[in-house]
Amino acid sequence: MKTHRMDRLTCRQAQEKLFDYLDREIGERDRQRVEEHLAMCEACTRRFGFERKLLDQIREKAGRQGLPSDVKRRLAAMLRNI
Amino acid sequence: MRLNWLRSAKRWQDTLRGETSPEDRRRNFETEVLAAGESLYRHALRLTHNADDADDLLQDTLSRAYQNFDRFQTGTNFKAWILRIMTNLFINRRRQQAREPVLESLDAEEEGFSLYERLLTESFDGAGFEIRPHQGGVQPHQGKNPEDLVLEKLGEEAIKAAINSLPEDYQLVVGLVDLDGLSYEEASAVLKVPMGTVRSRLHRGRTILQRKLYNYAKEMNYI
Ligand SMILES: [Zn+2]
Numbered sequence: 331m332k333t334h335r336m337d338r339l340t341c342r343q344a345q346e347k348l349f350d351y352l353d354r355e356i357g358e359r360d361r362q363r364v365e366e367h368l369a370m371c372e373a374c375t376r377r378f379g380f381e382r383k384l385l386d387q388i389r390e391k392a393g394r395q396g397l398p399s400d401v402k403r404r405l406a407a408m409l410r411n412i
Numbered sequence: 413m414r415l416n417w418l419r420s421a422k423r424w425q426d427t428l429r430g431e432t433s434p435e436d437r438r439r440n441f442e443t444e445v446l447a448a449g450e451s452l453y454r455h456a457l458r459l460t461h462n463a464d465d466a467d468d469l470l471q472d473t474l475s476r477a478y479q480n481f482d483r484f485q486t487g488t489n490f491k492a493w494i495l496r497i498m499t500n501l502f503i504n505r506r507r508q509q510a511r512e513p514v515l516e517s518l519d520a521e522e523e524g525f526s527l528y529e530r531l532l533t534e535s536f537d538g539a540g541f542e543i544r545p546h547q548g549g550v551q552p553h554q555g556k557n558p559e560d561l562v563l564e565k566l567g568e569e570a571i572k573a574a575i576n577s578l579p580e581d582y583q584l585v586v587g588l589v590d591l592d593g594l595s596y597e598e599a600s601a602v603l604k605v606p607m608g609t610v611r612s613r614l615h616r617g618r619t620i621l622q623r624k625l626y627n628y629a630k631e632m633n634y635i
Contacts, residue, residue, distance in 0.1 A: 349615055349618065379557075380560065380563070388571055388591070388621075391568040397450050402449070405445070405446070405470070408471050408474050411471075412478045
């Protein structure tokens, strides 16, 4: 498949799609266009890499703390009572 | 031995017919709830803002979900399903005392704020070199990008505090997508708002979050 020059994303356009791309909430065509851009553009690759790491850090540090033990106990009790 | 065999044959038959024994049903439910426990509790706290109400909401959610567990489609996302039940219960309960959505408008400085761009322009020369005046000026950076090092210094407490200080509607979306891993579509079903609203709240929520993390990093002299 041949890509038309017109189809190429500018850095700005690629960055507008950044979150949709990282969240995998992007159509197949747009995903390809973003990836074509990243393959050519070091600056955007670095930016996308940073945003990916930031989201990973957020999930790791604030999203997976495990339940406090008192909540765990109450949850188990609730399950027994239904 | 023979009894065991009969029992497992019976279970197999049930499976073929798509039926589960009450014990299996209960065990499956408990397993799913325990796996989703952290997300459930967090979402309950974000909705109610206090631990007692969060417990009540959680209890009601479990009862309602268990009653309807037959309608849950195996293989789909249980967490998204039960979070939706929780939100519905909460909204119905609060319907009488309807609230206005609290959406803080972004000020000019927050609009389009990017932590990455700030880090790149403020402390580094932007080309992967770190400026260390006391160690002989600009140094080629070994291994990691300097902006990544700032990221790694951000602690659990700082990140949690930043999320908790987001305006409520942003906080809910950021919690569901960034912490609980829901898709935009699942978050839209949980919160009963259109996908486009999820997308814009999430993007703006993240922008505000980046601004808050930047301020924090600055205060702590990470930058
Ligand atoms: Zn670019």
